[in-house]
Amino acid sequence: MKKKAMLAIIIALIMLTSTVSALALTGYTNWGPRIWTPYQGNASISSTYIRCALMKWNQASKTAYGIDDYWEFELRDDNIHSIYNGFTGSISNLPYFYEELNTTGSDNDDISFGVWHIKGITVEKSYYGQLDYGNNTGYYNYISHLLTFESEKGIWGIFDGLPTHYEQDTNSLRVYVATSKGW
Amino acid sequence: MRNKTFSDKKKVAAFFVTAVVLVALTAFALAMYHDALATENVQESPDVVKVLIGIRPSLSQEQALEYENNREDTARQFALDAPNKTSKALISFHEYFDTEQCNAALGEGVEIERVFIWVPGKEGRSIIRVTDNNVDSSIESYLNSLDYANSDDEVYKADMEELVDNYKIFAVTINGTNTKLSQLCDDENMFVNLVYSEPAEQQSKDLDIPISYICAPLKPDIVQ
Numbered sequence: 001m002k003k004k005a006m007l008a009i010i011i012a013l014i015m016l017t018s019t020v021s022a023l024a025l026t027g028y029t030n031w032g033p034r035i036w037t038p039y040q041g042n043a044s045i046s047s048t049y050i051r052c053a054l055m056k057w058n059q060a061s062k063t064a065y066g067i068d069d070y071w072e073f074e075l076r077d078d079n080i081h082s083i084y085n086g087f088t089g090s091i092s093n094l095p096y097f098y099e100e101l102n103t104t105g106s107d108n109d110d111i112s113f114g115v116w117h118i119k120g121i122t123v124e125k126s127y128y129g130q131l132d133y134g135n136n137t138g139y140y141n142y143i144s145h146l147l148t149f150e151s152e153k154g155i156w157g158i159f160d161g162l163p164t165h166y167e168q169d170t171n172s173l174r175v176y177v178a179t180s181k182g183w
Numbered sequence: 184m185r186n187k188t189f190s191d192k193k194k195v196a197a198f199f200v201t202a203v204v205l206v207a208l209t210a211f212a213l214a215m216y217h218d219a220l221a222t223e224n225v226q227e228s229p230d231v232v233k234v235l236i237g238i239r240p241s242l243s244q245e246q247a248l249e250y251e252n253n254r255e256d257t258a259r260q261f262a263l264d265a266p267n268k269t270s271k272a273l274i275s276f277h278e279y280f281d282t283e284q285c286n287a288a289l290g291e292g293v294e295i296e297r298v299f300i301w302v303p304g305k306e307g308r309s310i311i312r313v314t315d316n317n318v319d320s321s322i323e324s325y326l327n328s329l330d331y332a333n334s335d336d337e338v339y340k341a342d343m344e345e346l347v348d349n350y351k352i353f354a355v356t357i358n359g360t361n362t363k364l365s366q367l368c369d370d371e372n373m374f375v376n377l378v379y380s381e382p383a384e385q386q387s388k389d390l391d392i393p394i395s396y397i398c399a400p401l402k403p404d405i406v407q
Contacts, residue, residue, distance in 0.1 A: 048328075053336045053339065054336065067240050067241045068239055068240055068241045070235075087312055088311070088312055088324075088325050088328060089309060089310060089311035089312055089325040090309065090310045090311075091307075091308075091309040091310075091329070091343075092307055092308065092309075093306055093307035093338060093339075093342055094306075094307065095306045095307070095406070095407040096240075096399065096407050097307065097308050097310075098310075098397050098398065098399055099310055100233075100395055100397060108230075108231065108393060108395075114397075116235060116237065116240075116397060116399045117240040117407075119240070120240070120407060122306075126336075126338050127338075128336055128338065128339050130339075132325070132328065132329070134328055154233070156235050156239050156240075158382075159234060159380050159382050159383050160232050160233055160234050160235075160380075160382075160383050160386065161233035161234070161235060161397070162229055162233075163229055163233075
């Protein structure tokens with residue numbers, strides 16, 4: 001009796017653990033693109049640039065964005081500032097374009113460019129954004145290293161911005177080896 | 184004895200069924216919750232205080248003017264409190280400048296960190312790191328480093344071809360003494376916005392998370 005009861009509990013726990021584990025592997029890391037992300041684009045990297053080009057948004061996205069919403073394209077990794085150093089400039093035809101390279105106070109794990117008023121985009125226009133690194137040598141110390149790129153949407157508050165939605169592609173960009181990913 | 188065994192079997196079966204039902208219900212609830220998050224990808228805990236150094240889009244013209252006045256008042260107050268201390272500021276020009284006009288407007292005693300350029304009347308911008316306080320050579324060096332001729336993005340290529348010969352400056356970030364920044368506030372051709380926010384700094388300390396200042400200068404055009 002006790003053995004059977006124990007067996008039932010063990011089976012139940014295994015089922016619960018498997019379910020939770022399966023759920024934990026999905027969700028936050030899957031790439032849509034959903035409504036907060038350009039419906040098409042091409043993310044690419046090299047030793048001298050981080051770029052996302054051929055980006056287009058549709059009317060549904062523009063309508064969904066709030067007036068104080070921002071959007072960012074982020075390249076993420078714990079070693080991102082070793083892989084990319086020696087920033088020289090950024091360039092984009094996006095309106096309200098900004099760069100976000102470093103935060104102060106502690107280490108951070110992403111390099112981004114963004115649009116601080118994303119509702120100001122033009123529907124179906126082809127956009128690009130690029131961060132440039134001149135004589136960057138760190139890149140070649142991380143050959144085959146997997147990088148994550150992310151689309152993030154947030155909202156400006158009274159004095160600070162709060163991220164509200166994001167999606168990530170964790171499996172496509174590898175330093176030097178797999179340098180672009182279109183969708 | 185037989186009856187007791189049968190009863191035990193019923194209990195085990197009931198226990199097992201209950202356990203399975205409970206697991207199924209828990210999994211269903213977790214799935215619903217997780218699916219909701221996955222669909223929306225809600226980021227529940229921000230890991231950085233992100234501050235917009237610029238005019239929030241939803242502000243009315245009146246509110247924007249009030250914001251500008253408040254920010255310049257803060258810079259003036261900094262000069263009174265700590266005149267020789269160095270602060271960082273985002274300077275937005277009210278008209279496009281060439282490099283000579285930019286240098287003349289800023290005068291002596293500032294370290295230029297970034298210069299913001301683009302073709303007037305056109306959407307987009309380029310933000311360039313300035314080295315050796317030399318705006319002219321920094322812009323030239325950056326634009327020369329871009330391999331746009333071989334790009335398969337025709338929009339980018341066309342923009343670059345136009346930019347190299349037609350760029351103008353609309354903003355810079357600089358480091359200068361509070362006295363110097365306060366003096367620049369008196370120039371009606373520019374808006375001086377300290378790269379600093381007291382409440383954000385406080386929040387950063389309270390939550391022990393880093394702070395990120397987003398420099399967001401408006402261009403003199405309607406087109407941004």
